[in-house]
Amino acid sequence: MSEVVHTFTTTVPRWQPYVVPVDFATATDEQHAAMQTTPSNKGISPYVLTLAHDPETLAVRSPLFNLIMYGKDGLAASERELGAVAASVVNRCVYCAAVHASRFNNLTKRTDVIEAVFADGLEATLDEHLQAIFDFSARLSTTPPKAVASDAQALADVGLDELEALDLVLSSAIFGWANRLMHTLGEPMKD
Amino acid sequence: MTLIETLASVSPGSALAEAVGKRAEILRLTEAAHDAVLLPRDPGGLSHGLRAALAARMARHNRSPALASHYDTLVARAGEAATALLAEPDTNVTDPRTAEIVRHADRLTLAPRDATRAHVEALAQVGVTDADIVRLAELAAFVNYQVRVLAGLKLLGEMR
Numbered sequence: 001m002s003e004v005v006h007t008f009t010t011t012v013p014r015w016q017p018y019v020v021p022v023d024f025a026t027a028t029d030e031q032h033a034a035m036q037t038t039p040s041n042k043g044i045s046p047y048v049l050t051l052a053h054d055p056e057t058l059a060v061r062s063p064l065f066n067l068i069m070y071g072k073d074g075l076a077a078s079e080r081e082l083g084a085v086a087a088s089v090v091n092r093c094v095y096c097a098a099v100h101a102s103r104f105n106n107l108t109k110r111t112d113v114i115e116a117v118f119a120d121g122l123e124a125t126l127d128e129h130l131q132a133i134f135d136f137s138a139r140l141s142t143t144p145p146k147a148v149a150s151d152a153q154a155l156a157d158v159g160l161d162e163l164e165a166l167d168l169v170l171s172s173a174i175f176g177w178a179n180r181l182m183h184t185l186g187e188p189m190k191d
Numbered sequence: 192m193t194l195i196e197t198l199a200s201v202s203p204g205s206a207l208a209e210a211v212g213k214r215a216e217i218l219r220l221t222e223a224a225h226d227a228v229l230l231p232r233d234p235g236g237l238s239h240g241l242r243a244a245l246a247a248r249m250a251r252h253n254r255s256p257a258l259a260s261h262y263d264t265l266v267a268r269a270g271e272a273a274t275a276l277l278a279e280p281d282t283n284v285t286d287p288r289t290a291e292i293v294r295h296a297d298r299l300t301l302a303p304r305d306a307t308r309a310h311v312e313a314l315a316q317v318g319v320t321d322a323d324i325v326r327l328a329e330l331a332a333f334v335n336y337q338v339r340v341l342a343g344l345k346l347l348g349e350m351r
Contacts, residue, residue, distance in 0.1 A: 018311040019321035053325035054235075056227040057333070064220040074213070092304035143301050143335070144254040145342045152346040162347065163210040169343030170217060173336045180299050180332035184306035185325065 005094055005188040008118040010102045010111075013188035015095050021049035034059040039066065039178075040099070050185055065178070068170045075160070075167035078107035079133055083168050085114070086137035087175030089121055093183035096175060129158045137172035193222040195337065198257045199344040207347050221340065228326075228333045229265060236323040237330070240271025241289070246334045247278035248293075249300045253338040288317045292327060299331035 005013045022031055024044060034055035038048050039062050051058045069080055081104040088097035101114045116124040122138050125131070132154040139147035155165045195218060201208045211218070229242050247262035259278075266275050274289070276282050280297075283290050291314055298306055314324050 018308050019324055050325060051329075053322040054227075054231075054329050056231045056233065057224065057326075057329045060220055060224045060227050061329075064217065064224060067217050067220065071214075071217075074210075090304070140339050140343055143252060145339055147342065147346060149346060149350055152343075152350045156350065161210075162206040163213060165347050166207070166210045166214060166344070169340060169347065170214070173339035173343065176339050177332040177336035180303045180335060181328050184299060184303055185311070185328055187308065 002189045002191050005098075005190050008089070008094060008097050008101070010098060010105060010114060010118075011190075012098045012102060013095055013190055015045070015047050015182065015186050016189045017046055017050045017186035019050060019053070019185060021046050022052040024049060027052060028055070030055045030059075034062075037062040037066065040069070041066070047182070047186070051181065061177075065174055068167075068174045071167075073163070075164040075171070076107075078104050079130075079164075080167060080171035081107065082113070082130060082133050083137040083171040084175045084178075085117060086134045087141040087172050088179055089117060090138050090141040091176070091179035091183060093175075093179040095182050095186075095188040096179055098188070100175075132158045132160075133168060136168060140169065140172045141176055193218045194225065194261065195221060195341050195344065198261070198341055199348060201344065201348050205348075207344075211344070221337065224333055225337065228330045229262075231326075235326050236320060237292070237326050238269070238271060238274070240266065240269030241274045241277070241292070242330055243269050244271075244274045244277040245293070245296045245330060248280055249296065249331060249334040250338060251278075251280050252297070252300045253335070253342075255338050255341065258334075258338060258341065288319060291317045292319060292323075295327060296331055299328065300335060303331075 031052045035044055035048055035052055081100045084100040085097055105111050105114055113126055113130060116126060126134055136147055136151045136155055139151050201211055230239055243262050243265035247259050247266055250258035250262055263278060266278050277293055283293050295310055295314055311324055
């Protein structure tokens with residue numbers, strides 16, 4: 001029996017769309033071209049086939065997403081993932097949180113940070129460095145964004161340089177985008 | 192220079208400007224995404240005028256006057272009287288299809304966490320196609336991304 005997953009988990013669920021995805025076999029040339037690059041190189045998933053309904057946007061979004069999350073130098077990959085997790089907690093995208101929390105755990109070889117975030121949500125207490133990153137990202141993710149100068153200063157105070165801080169802005173913001181697709185066009189299922 | 196760089200007015204020669212320069216390809220793709228969601232070659236069932244008005248409304252919900260002003264320009268350029276008023280929050284139209292699209296656009300901006308299957312079904316019931324449901328989600332998702340890139344850049348720029 002499949003059931004919808006409502007609580008945060010690091011076990012990545014199966015994403016099931018609310019709309020009928022594009023059928024790959026009958027997709028247009030433009031849709032096929034837009035599916036050539038996929039987010040996180042995860043292949044032609046039901047998510048990508050759903051987004052193929054808007055191929056003009058998909059063709060730009062996948063390379064943009066991959067550059068922001070997996071581009072070289074700048075902010076550590078794990079810290080980009082933490083920015084993604086913070087946004088996903090604010091927007092309660094259980095699927096996005098699962099994917100990026102498990103990536104954080106794999107990159108850092110620790111589980112205590114995500115355990116704290118999943119247990120206490122936006123009130124989670126982390127070490128000073130990760131706290132500054134998590135709080136900045138969470139406060140940028142609300143509508144309207146409530147991050148203020150002291151949140152940005154906290155990033156500098158824990159040692160982030162301009163490029164690293166910019167990468168955190170971008171990785172938080174791109175999850176303002178990803179969450180609004182994943183969480184509103186479908187739901188996470190446990191089979 | 193891209194729209195976000197123009198609106199963020201990062202000080203030339205600053206360390207932040209150098210960082211932005213290293214992320215030029217990201218800003219270029221962000222600009223291309225803007226064109227894909229606001230001015231697509233194939234707008235489907237969401238006209239350029241409706242897209243611009245919803246984007247201006249989303250910018251206002253996010254307290255981003257600079258982006259609201261940019262989108263007001265696109266609203267004016269589209270010259271679509273039936274949807275132009277939607278650029279202001281707390282407005283709606285009587286046409287049931289557009290009215291449901293507006294309600295969903297507000298939800299996607301203000302409280303995406305509350306979105307459920309029932310909301311997508313409500314859109315389908317008033318004749319919004321699956322492709323237009325995806326196009327609407329991409330529009331709201333992009334504008335909310337753009338708002339946060341701009342807000343974040345301004346915070347970093349003001350600090351240093």
